[in-house]
Structure formats: C-alpha cells, structure tokens
Amino acid sequence: MHEPVAQPTTEVLAAPTAPRGRAIVVTSGKGGVGKTTTTANIGHALARRGATVALVDADIGLRNLDLVLGLEQRVRYHVLDVLEEKISLDDALVRDKHSPTLCLLAAAQAREKDDVDETKMKALIDQLRERFDYVIIDSPAGIEQGFKNAVIGASEAIVVCTPEVSAVRDVDRVIGLLGNAFRPQLIVNRLRPALVKKGKMLSVEDVNAILRLPLLGVIGDEPEIIITTNRGMPIALQDEGATAAAYRAIAARIAGEDVAAPTVEVKDSFMDRLGSFFGGRR
Amino acid sequence: MFDLVEVVEGRCQLRQALIKDKRFGDCLSILPAAQTRDKDAVTPEQFSSVVAQAAEQCDFVLVDCPAGIEGGFRNAIAGVGEAIVVTTPEVSAIRDADRVIGKLVERALPIRLIINRLRPEMVRTQDMLSVDDVCEILSAELLGVIPDDEEIIDMTNRGEPIALNPSMRLATIYDKIARRLEGELVPFTSFDSPGFFGRLFGALKAG
Numbered sequence: 001m002h003e004p005v006a007q008p009t010t011e012v013l014a015a016p017t018a019p020r021g022r023a024i025v026v027t028s029g030k031g032g033v034g035k036t037t038t039t040a041n042i043g044h045a046l047a048r049r050g051a052t053v054a055l056v057d058a059d060i061g062l063r064n065l066d067l068v069l070g071l072e073q074r075v076r077y078h079v080l081d082v083l084e085e086k087i088s089l090d091d092a093l094v095r096d097k098h099s100p101t102l103c104l105l106a107a108a109q110a111r112e113k114d115d116v117d118e119t120k121m122k123a124l125i126d127q128l129r130e131r132f133d134y135v136i137i138d139s140p141a142g143i144e145q146g147f148k149n150a151v152i153g154a155s156e157a158i159v160v161c162t163p164e165v166s167a168v169r170d171v172d173r174v175i176g177l178l179g180n181a182f183r184p185q186l187i188v189n190r191l192r193p194a195l196v197k198k199g200k201m202l203s204v205e206d207v208n209a210i211l212r213l214p215l216l217g218v219i220g221d222e223p224e225i226i227i228t229t230n231r232g233m234p235i236a237l238q239d240e241g242a243t244a245a246a247y248r249a250i251a252a253r254i255a256g257e258d259v260a261a262p263t264v265e266v267k268d269s270f271m272d273r274l275g276s277f278f279g280g281r282r
Numbered sequence: 283m284f285d286l287v288e289v290v291e292g293r294c295q296l297r298q299a300l301i302k303d304k305r306f307g308d309c310l311s312i313l314p315a316a317q318t319r320d321k322d323a324v325t326p327e328q329f330s331s332v333v334a335q336a337a338e339q340c341d342f343v344l345v346d347c348p349a350g351i352e353g354g355f356r357n358a359i360a361g362v363g364e365a366i367v368v369t370t371p372e373v374s375a376i377r378d379a380d381r382v383i384g385k386l387v388e389r390a391l392p393i394r395l396i397i398n399r400l401r402p403e404m405v406r407t408q409d410m411l412s413v414d415d416v417c418e419i420l421s422a423e424l425l426g427v428i429p430d431d432e433e434i435i436d437m438t439n440r441g442e443p444i445a446l447n448p449s450m451r452l453a454t455i456y457d458k459i460a461r462r463l464e465g466e467l468v469p470f471t472s473f474d475s476p477g478f479f480g481r482l483f484g485a486l487k488a489g
Binding site for chain 1: 351354374410411432435438
C-alpha cells in the first residue's frame with residue numbers, strides 16, 4: 001500500500017513567499033484634492049520609519065508625482081516601458097534624493113491611460129510587493145480607465161477628501177465602486193479649522209457622517225504645503241511642524257500603531273480660548 | 283428628473299431635461315450629468331449633438347469638463363467652439379494644464395486662461411508663481427484671476443453662486459470674466475499691490 005503523499009504544510013507553503021508588501025491606492029474621484037501631495041508625503045513618512053516604499057504614478061498622460069518629489073530630472077523610463085517589457089523594473093525605478101528607501105515608478109507623459117493592460121499592471125504591482133514593504137499607487141482623478149488601472153493591483157485604499165460638498169459626493173461614489181474589499185480609510189485634506197469654527201466649512205465629523213470611514217488623518221490647509229510641493233521637497237521631510245507630524249502620524253497608523261485620534265490645531269483667538277476655558281463653548 | 287444620458291438615448295427631449303435656475307429668471311439652465319452611469323455611456327458625437335441643440339436655444343453653453351484627459355474630456359470638448367482652461371498657480375496643475383492645452387490646440391480650439399486660487403501674499407513673498415509667470419509658461423491669453431478666498435468655499439457648499447450676491451468680494455471678478463466672454467475689453471484687477479495699505483486700496487477699488 002502506498003503511503004499517503006505528504007501534504008505540504010503551511011510552513012512549506014509560506015516559505016518561498018517572504019512577507020509581502022502592502023499595495024495601497026490613493027484615490028478620490030475628484031481632481032485637485034491633493035492625492036499626489038498625499039502620496040508623496042505618506043511615502044516619505046513611511047520611509048522615515050525605515051520601511052522600503054515604492055511610489056507608482058498611475059496618472060498616465062498627466063504625471064506629477066515626479067515633480068512633487070523633485071525627481072523630474074531623474075526620470076528616464078516609465079511604467080509603460082516596464083509593462084511593455086522595453087525596460088527592466090530596476091532600470092525604471094528612480095531612487096529618491098532624500099529618503100534612500102523610497103523609489104518612484106513614474107507615469108508615461110506622452111501616452112494614454114487606455115494603453116495600460118490591466119493584467120500586466122496587476123502583475124507589476126505584485127512584483128513590486130515582493131520587493132517593497134509598501135507600494136503606494138497615486139490614482140488619477142475620475143473613475144475611468146486610469147482609476148481602474150490604479151486600483152487593479154491594490155489591496156487597500158486611502159481616499160482623500162476636502163471638506164467640500166462636491167468632493168464628498170465624488171468620494172462617496174468612489175467608495176461605492178471600491179466596495180469593502182479595499183478597506184478604504186479617509187484622509188480629510190485642506191481643512192481650515194478657523195472656517196469650520198465659523199460654520200463656513202464642513203467639519204471632519206460632517207464629512208465622515210456621510211462617508212463613514214475609519215479616519216486615517218486630517219491635514220490642514222497650510223501655505224507651506226503648496227510651497228514644499230512646488231519645490232519638490234515634500235513637507236513630511238521636515239523634522240518640525242504640525243503638518244509633518246500629521247503625516248508621520250498617518251504613517252504610524254498605516255503601520256498599525258495605535259496613535260491618538262487625528263486633530264488639527266485650531267489657531268484660536270484669545271477670546272475663543274477664554275470662552276472654552278470657562279466652558280463657554282461646546 | 284432627466285439627465286444628459288437620457289437625452290442622448292432619446293428617452294426625453296433636451297428641454298425636458300434642462301433644469302431652470304429660478305434665481306436667474308429664464309436665463310440659466312442646468313443639464314445634469316448622470317451619476318450612476320459611466321462616461322462611456324455617451325460618445326463624443328452624441329455629446330456634440332446635445333451641445334449643438336443647446337446652442338440653438340442659448341447664447342452660451344458652458345460645458346463643465348471632468349478632470350483628466352480620458353473619455354470624459356474627449357466628450358466634453360467634442361461639441362465646443364472655444365475653451366477656458368482653469369489652473370492654479372502650482373507646478374503640478376500647470377503641467378497638467380499645459381498637457382490639456384496641447385490637446386485643445388490639436389483641435390484648433392481658441393483657449394483662454396483662468397488662474398484660480400491665487401494667494402497674493404504668497405506671490406509677494408515669491409512662494410507662489412505670479413499671474414505673469416503662469417501666462418508665460420502656458421502662453422495663453424488671460425481671461426481672469428480668482429484669489430483664494432474663503433467666500434468661495436462657503437458659498438459653493440451652500441449652493442449659492444457668488445455671482446448672485448453683488449456684495450461679495452469676488453462677485454465683481456466673475457462679472458468681469460463674463461463681460462470679457464461677451465467680448466468687452468475689461469481691465470484686470472491687480473493682485474500685485476504691495477503691503478497692507480496697498481491691499482486696502484486694492485480692495486476699495488476692487489473689481
């Protein structure tokens with residue numbers, strides 16, 4: 001009688017696949033809410049923690065992640081060169097100037113989003129996940145082919161929303177399209193606490209009363225973000241400052257750390273503070 | 283309520299789908315987009331014919347184009363005779379605008395530029411590109427400059443157009459843009475006036 005063939009144990013199955021990295025898509029539906037800036041800053045913040053990070057620009061035809069990272073002069077090849085096997089992944093990855101464990105895979109500028117083969121895109125993201133702790137994919141605006149290309153290889157999603165009704169509506173639609181599989185988490189971007197206080201801007205609670213997502217972070221509308229983005233030096237690279245700290249807290253939450261709930265410092269006037277001291281507010 | 287896709291599919295007449303904004307008398311109508319359909323539900327030819335129908339009834343047909351340069355963009359530009367490109371004074375937005383202008387130029391569409399969310403303070407401290415910088419990079423004719431003002435956030439969230447409320451700081455700016463679209467030569471508001479008193483003076487003569 002034959003001995004039963006030994007079934008591979010889970011140990012054997014697990015062995016060849018080293019711990020695989022996480023692929024996270026950053027998306028929103030609406031344009032101009034800060035997806036690219038968010039991607040760049042989360043990338044740097046994760047890299048500062050010692051993680052290896054690949055940032056993938058999926059906005060083919062309208063690339064920008066290279067500019068925001070200050071790497072535009074170093075980009076020679078792009079994601080379609082890799083998908084079409086014209087160039088190896090190693091040759092296409094651009095190492096960041098500031099964070100040595102951060103790499104960029106740039107988008108093609110002179111091509112169309114319809115040129116991407118979704119199956120190959122997924123395979124490429126899988127390949128990156130073998131090599132990096134985090135693969136963060138910067139999605140284009142909209143819910144067309146570019147969005148589908150950005151999402152295909154991801155297993156998690158971060159949705160970026162500004163406190164504006166039009167953005168909330170778009171994000172709500174995107175969440176519906178993503179479904180629960182991506183376990184989407186929310187970043188509220190460009191919040192102006194002073195305006196919220198005056199009742200002239202939706203609060204984080206207002207936004208999330210509609211979206212109902214785990215809150216990953218809140219980023220204030222600071223001129224410093226525009227400046228650092230224009231200069232290709234993401235603000236998360238700075239050691240000081242509330243915004244850099246907010247991105248570091250986001251990175252810590254992504255890494256699974258239990259960080260206190262996100263807040264944005266409200267630059268209270270003296271009278272407001274006096275009021276709250278005496279229990280006058282809330 | 284009907285939407286654009288239903289007009290295209292012949293399930294209703296254009297005039298049935300147009301929603302009149304009563305605040306503007308009979309002057310402003312909106313044709314809503316379909317929310318539950320995707321952009322491939324309409325071809326550029328179909329879109330173009332709806333715009334042509336609307337143009338028979340209206341002096342101006344404004345098509346709000348989605349972000350990106352995919353199908354939605356191709357639809358939006360299919361039936362139009364000219365284009366307004368909106369950009370912010372940020373390098374990433376300017377690069378995208380440049381790409382879009384390239385696509386519009388291929389179609390021989392006349393282009394004018396609106397620079398949105400300008401922060402004059404930051405231009406003064408050279409932390410933001412100036413209006414002249416942006417126009418030069420994009421080599422496009424300027425239609426208007428809209429400063430980054432909290433009025434817009436508030437009014438947009440409430441669904442109240444600034445243009446309806448003449449007391450709003452920005453109402454005159456939109457009014458001037460409208461007049462330029464009608465062909466009037468209207469001088470531009472300067473956002474370069476330095477210092478607090480300059481700003482005060484600028485605000486007083488605003489418009």
